[in-house]
């Protein structure tokens with residue numbers, strides 16, 4: 138069973154996403170990145186993001202993570218903040234500690250594509 142199935146699939150992801158997205162926009166440091174991104178896109182972004190991490194049935198056909206993020210020039214501190222907010226939301230949603238750790242390891246593995254390098 139994938140983690141996506143274990144935690145109730147779309148309904149759970151949607152709940153986590155809504156909270157995660159509120160938390161991102163509540164951070165003065167993160168809000169500007171999303172200024173020109175539509176709310177629909179943002180929710181889509183986060184839903185794809187979590188569903189993929191949890192092994193859900195997502196066919197992602199967008200740009201690579203590197204293409205989508207290098208242009209945003211995201212420093213490591215902001216990556217760490219996003220990761221921290223995600224971890225808190227997973228914990229609040231009742232995801233078990235071991236599974237949170239598994240998910241956060243996958244998130245950490247995306248750092249080289251997300252964080253800006255000259």
Ligand code: HEM
Pocket residue numbers: 167170171174182185186199200201202205206209211215216219220244247251
């Ligand atoms: C932690 C791992 C992350 C993953 C797996 C991830 C995943 C994604 C994906 C799949 C997209 C859609 C790309 C597309 O449709 O072409 C996207 C877009 C975006 N991400 Fe992330 N993201 C991550 C971290 C971050 C961070 C740390 C920030 C900002 C601090 C961020 C800000 C954005 C923004 C602003 C967009 C929209 C870009 C645009 O429309 O040009 N992401 N992300």
